[in-house]
Amino acid sequence: MQQYDVLIIGAGAAGLMCAAVAGARGRKVLLIDHARAPGEKIRISGGGRCNFTNIHASPKNFLSANRHFHKSALARYTPADFLALVERHGIAWHEKTLGQLFCDDTARQIVIMLLEECRAGGVELRLSTSASAIERRETGFSVRVGEGTVEVSSLVIATGGKSIPKMGATGFAYEVAERFGLPLVEQRAGLVPFTLDPATLEMLAPLAGIAVPAEICCGRTCFREALLFTHRGLSGPAVLQISSYWRPGDEIRIRLLPEVALAERLVEAKREAPRQSAANLLAAFLPKKLAQLLVEQAGLGGGAAGDLSDKALRALAERAQDWRLKPSGTEGYRTAEVTLGGVDTSALSSQTMEARDVPGLYFIGECVDVTGWLGGYNFQWAWASAQAAGQAV
Structure with missing residues (x-):
């Protein structure tokens, strides 16, 4: 039995960001993903150059059953904040139409940047590793991770939605939410032909x-x-x-x-x-x-x-x-860029992304019922929601 402060399931945009933030706070973090490589959706985004944010991002650019929920996280972590991180790592970027910011070179630079941030925070990353048998304990959770079991005080679900299943997308986050009694908003394909x-x-x-x-x-x-x-x-x-x-x-x-x-x-x-x-x-x-x-x-x-x-x-x-x-x-989830709906925001804290009735359980990124427009908005939600949870776990 291994013990960590935080287990983050899903090493995509939100999961990597949350792990980096929590690790920088001195938390002992384990980040896992069933994929063989981290940040795969980052890698293919923006034609391989990653439209990593939008300078015009504001609450009006997002859909949710609760149009106020995302305001807090977006206000506390802005496009300028993420851009500062990008520039600190020396990544050249340019602005296209409608405030969309892209890497000059390759989207891999954003993945590398986030991995470097995780390493700086001592985050342990395990790939090709699945989670199962999540059980609530008095002091947190026990989770079957690969062939072993880990105990954590905080569990963050950052596994995204159902879009692009060929890249490993599943409904795992929704299954966890239902397992702990959190309501869901109907899911459907978004940003799709x-x-x-x-x-x-x-x-x-x-x-x-x-x-x-x-x-x-x-x-x-x-x-x-x-x-x-x-x-x-x-x-x-x-x-x-x-x-x-x-x-x-x-x-x-x-x-x-x-x-x-x-x-x-x-x-x-x-x-x-x-x-x-x-x-x-x-x-x-x-x-x-x-x-x-x-x-x-x-x-x-x-x-x-x-x-x-x-x-x-x-x-x-x-x-x-x-x-x-x-x-x-x-065309459905096969080509959809995002999944609309997801974990009902009424069950989450807008300040921390923690489940109100399940202390220590957090949901971030695409699996939450907050969906942005095309053009870097969904990445900004990933960064902002991850920052909110990373500061709280």
Whole structure:
């Protein structure tokens, strides 16, 4: 029987960060993961360069059944705090659009940084190691770790959600929560591409691979970023963002070229080049195949645009900028970047991430019912929730 102050299950972003923080406080920490390498989702994130935070991160960029829960942790550990850590380790970085911060070189630098922080705090890391048989004791918990048993005063669950199961994602955190009577919020795939019904997919098949600027809305929520047509349906940043707000049966509204007064531009183009076809006029603003499809859907044919009324061209523009589709579903956890829902925040302390009715038990990161937008927000939640727990364990 081995004894530690803290056992952290899950060596991803949140687990590594929490271990580093707790170790720096002088706590005896054991960090385990069933994977063969730590921080695998960090490694593949951001196209291999890790979108490690977003300078605009604020509570409004997160979804939760309790919209106030995450405010405390995010306020106490900000993007500037994590950026300071990155710079202290000499990692070069750059800002892309919308406040997204990336490594100049490789995402592995963030993993190495966190491992160095863990080593500095004396954290013991065991990989290819699973946990089971978690039992509550008077002074904490006993946990079967690999072939042995450890006793700890604090147990931190940082095993993430169900997204990307091929990388080892499981529902372990939810099983532990249920084991100790904590409520769960329904889990579903978030930041995930849409699938379409066969007829719509066949209609859009020629567009596979085409990306265009768009505003996509579901209800009152809208995002302006790129839309990508795929052989399965719709993807791209705008689609991934809105997918977290979409429910089966919901309609989405697509506004192509949201910053262009398309109706006026088409009418002007007709007067300047009346012999051009409507498809050619529209192709000045949109990819040719997409323009052709929209013209065919509008029933305008291939005649000269000069023969069309201004009203017909305005209707064509409206079709492009108020395009309504009803996805048949999503690609699910297989390609989802995050898992929505999870451990109900009503059961946790917003100050420490500790279970209110189970002293010494903590949940951090993606397994908690706090989900960020695309663009570094979920990493910021991982760092902030881990910092909160690491200071408390």
